[in-house]
Amino acid sequence: MANPLTPDRLLDALRTEGVNVIEYGDWHNHDRAGHGGWGPINGVIIHHTASSGTASSVELCHDGYAELPGPLCHGVIAKDGTVYLISAGRANHAGRGDGEVLAAVVDERPAPDPSAGDTDGNARFYGFECVNLGNGSDPWPAEQLDAIERVSAAICRVYGWSAASVIGHKEWTNQKIDPRGVSMTTMRERIDRRLAAGPGKPVPQPKYEPYPGDGFFRRYPRSPIVTAMGARLVAEGCSAYGQGPGPQFTTADLKSYAKWQRKQGFSGADADGWPGRVTWDALRVPKV
Incomplete structure (x- = not known):
């Protein structure tokens, strides 16, 4: 109790x-x-x-x-x-x-x-x-x-x-x-x-950006996390950007992320461009 x-x-x-x-x-x-x-x-x-x-x-x-x-x-x-x-x-x-x-x-x-x-x-x-x-x-x-x-x-x-x-x-x-x-x-x-x-002790900071949740992306946020994600997608050869990437989440980010999902072996509805935890963790977006 x-x-x-x-x-x-x-x-x-x-x-x-x-x-x-x-x-x-x-x-x-x-x-x-x-x-x-x-x-x-x-x-x-x-x-x-x-x-x-x-x-x-x-x-x-x-x-x-x-x-x-x-x-x-x-x-x-x-x-x-x-x-x-x-x-x-x-x-x-x-x-x-x-x-x-x-x-x-x-x-x-x-x-x-x-x-x-x-x-x-x-x-x-x-x-x-x-x-x-x-x-x-x-x-x-x-x-x-x-x-x-x-x-x-x-x-x-x-x-x-x-x-x-x-x-x-x-x-x-x-x-x-x-x-x-x-x-x-x-x-x-x-x-x-x-x-x-422990209380009063330094908290170790993560090396990579934690998954911010599905709702974060569905609000089409403007965030440095989006820029960092895009840079990693470009580095992995999954770019669908005409310009950028930048801090505003756009359809170009969706298309790029869908490429990343397919590269990870996903297809169909599982490669719709909306970041999920499994593919996000695999992308290793640097902590910003």
């Missing part, structure tokens, strides 16, 4: 992991007690606030609003990486989600796509809201991503979990899109590397 952490234990775990924490108001006693269960704890859910500005976002998550009283999470992660703790108990952050996803998190295995809304996530997950508009173009600074990694690793370390216990809100329910602009697959890889390194 994974009991909730006491406020002091939660604070200590975050600071041990190197998180810059600010205690906001009477966060020790600010919760939704009496409005549902709190525990057993099974994981961490990452969100975006759909707002801008640190002070206003923290205030919103602390107070909530008429239709959804606060706290709306356990901590707010600012763009500079500072984490504002606003609760240590039940919070209105996850809502109802898919019980099959919860079962996968408990078993620490890849979760299915969510469909049902049959399980109270507020009772089972810590939730962290990240200040971001969630429009797909608002940037995610390195400091903020580092804080997400550290916060998640801190809680996983206390409970002895792997990064499979950390999911995005969009992985809990099909009614949400957050955190938009963050690959949870890549974030879980970062968290597992940190857990392996």
Whole structure:
């Protein structure tokens, strides 16, 4: 049985992991007690606030609003990486989600796509809201991503979990899109590397770019990862570029990647140009 952490234990775990924490108001006693269960704890859910500005976002998550009283999470992660703790108990952050996803998190295995809304996530997950508009173009600074990694690793370390216990809100329910602009697959890889390194120790950086997930490419991103991928495709003799490659993912990238898939022995629908993990790992895109 994974009991909730006491406020002091939660604070200590975050600071041990190197998180810059600010205690906001009477966060020790600010919760939704009496409005549902709190525990057993099974994981961490990452969100975006759909707002801008640190002070206003923290205030919103602390107070909530008429239709959804606060706290709306356990901590707010600012763009500079500072984490504002606003609760240590039940919070209105996850809502109802898919019980099959919860079962996968408990078993620490890849979760299915969510469909049902049959399980109270507020009772089972810590939730962290990240200040971001969630429009797909608002940037995610390195400091903020580092804080997400550290916060998640801190809680996983206390409970002895792997990064499979950390999911995005969009992985809990099909009614949400957050955190938009963050690959949870890549974030879980970062968290597992940190857990392996130990608290306070340098985290080894991967030599190659981790697979950013199918959704990353289907949004036709503009990213240095795309440029690095294209350069590797050219080097492997799989170019369909008239010019470039460049940072914007285009149909030329799709055609080039399809050539790479065929070179790896795939055909038909398995060589449609959308990067998958097996062929991505084989391509060995340099870390950017």
